[in-house]
Amino acid sequence: MTVVDCAGTGRERGRAHGEQAREAVRAALDRWRADVGGGAAGLVHTSPLPGTLRRLVPDLADELRGIAEGAAVPFEDVVAYNCMDEQWWLGRRHRRRAGCSVLGERAADGTRLAQNMDLPPSMDGTQIVLRLRPADGPEQLVLSAAGLIGLTGVNAAGVAVCVNTLGMLHGGPRGLPVAAVIRGALAGRTRQEALAFLSSVPHASGQHYAVADAGGLDSVECSAGGVVPWLAPGAGRLVHTNHPLANTDVDPVALEELRAEGRIGDSRARLDFLERAMGPSEGTAGLERLLEDDTVPVCMSGRPGWPMRTFGTVAYELGAQVRARFRLGLPGRAAWIEPGWTTAPAA
Template sequence: MTVIECAGDGRARGLAHGEQARELIHTALDRWRNATSARSREHLAATGLLATIEAAVPDLAEEMRGIAEAAGVPFAEILAYNFMDEQWWVHREHLELGCSVLGRSDVGGVILAQNMDLPEFMDGSQVVLRVLPESGPEALVLSSAGMIGLTGINAAGVGVCVNTLGMLHHSCAGLPVAAAIRGALVQSSRAAAADFLHRISHASGQHYAVADAHGLHGVECSATEIVVSCPAGSPLLLHTNHPLANGDIDPDAAHELERDGRTTDSRVRLEFLEEHVTSVLDLTDAERLLTDRTAPLCVTPRHGRRTKTFGSVAFDLGTLPPRARFCLGLPDRQPWIEPGWHSPRQHAEPTP
């Protein structure tokens, strides 16, 4: 497993990422360039997305600058690569649906897990970022080389998973999903992470699942609405790729996704989770469920669709330090690995 150690302020973390993963970043960007249009890549870098990052989480803008500098690639390309979801919805490139999320909270503890489904061309770029910021808890983040993050957990026991809601409205003045995830992972409790997600503007339709030892919280975010889909105290959190609470629907995107059967696929996966979640009692059960090929939760390209399960995560938030397990690739083919924590001094009792 490739673990990239990123310590210090934003620029230092980015330089470390770019230096350690330079070859992998070049390979990932080559495949991305071949699979996407130059027009969309250039446009994304010129939108207001960077300005929003610099206003809300400026250290993440510096982190991306550091990645570009150390890897020896144009900053505009690192920006556009990190605006992955926004490229999907602004320019309708690789307009696919994917990612299945499950959370369970009971007397036995709190579990949060997901499959992260991405365009097939991203396979092979998987890394885990070990983020050691100047202030705030250490984080372990599933990512693609060159990106600041896809989903993760921090040493304070806060886990954040995300799945795209492509039929919701987007905005080029909102915070891109990669920055929203990392901004939430700076927080020391589920409540603080949820508050962060409620306070920011959002660039694209997303569902965020946030959990700590005290429970679960789900929120569906679009360009104009932020709606709780799983209130605190709920025993279960299940989500795929259609909104359950947010009504800020983009009719053009909804029509396209319905026409191609992608929304139906999302509903089938959610029904499968609802049917089988009672069997999930621990991380092993969660990992086993994510390998399903019948719904399927574990996705490979099919019927002209180019989506593939890029990786999976399974977090046990009922322990301190929390357990964080990652699979870099298809969870029914690749091993699950537990990186462990570098800085036990940061493990403190999570704030309710």
């Protein structure tokens, strides 16, 4: 199952996801339990995170319950699995930090936004694209893993969201988990609506959000301490990896752990390479080529001892047409796919 169609209310969308991808959801949860042990769901459910989901995004909370019902798996495990970024700071032993490199550019014919999504190798094989048709809101195409409500996506109104984990920024148990923030932003019909959502909610984890539409690019670095813009208004290009460029709400313990693991050096190397290599007008094909680099590497193929692998790559074109390309795996092993829209996207 590559493209999973989900329509209707949150509960209906979740059930469609769980039913169509049932075996993949079960396999993904089995791998997750093996990775993090039995304590992650308990940690999540003794925190305010589930209550924040129900209070701020009840439709998405219903979608999580629908996934559990459709796949016939424990609801508490689905909620905890969807708090992937939050599991690390809830319990330091649950280390599932993501990577990711994000590129964006403004051109005469619109805006392009692309990224590699880097996740633990155990998640490879669970890749799906969710084609979501909410009862109220624009259709969305979302890169995800079976059982997750989303990792990055674009909507038919021409708004795209890409992300980078910023694990050294402070997290907070009363914030909204990253997966729900992404989907909440994608409910916006304009870039400004998406940014307003990002600025209005408390954030459970440090994360960079790149938001684009045909009119341009925006970039905000979020933490429990607040939302800090990075790009200057009207900026023509965006390069971001996994360390903050503007937000100073740093947790010194987390920073030292990431530095000791080599994560800070890796993030800086990717940023430096991409800033040097990215030309003034790459086009979609050029951005995709940059994200295939295996020298730094930008594309992580699973080098020995490194806990991340490139799970998938996305490339969004936002102009006269709204196009989304997805590669569900590594270059040379997975082909690009371009799922169509069920409704005509906005020009």
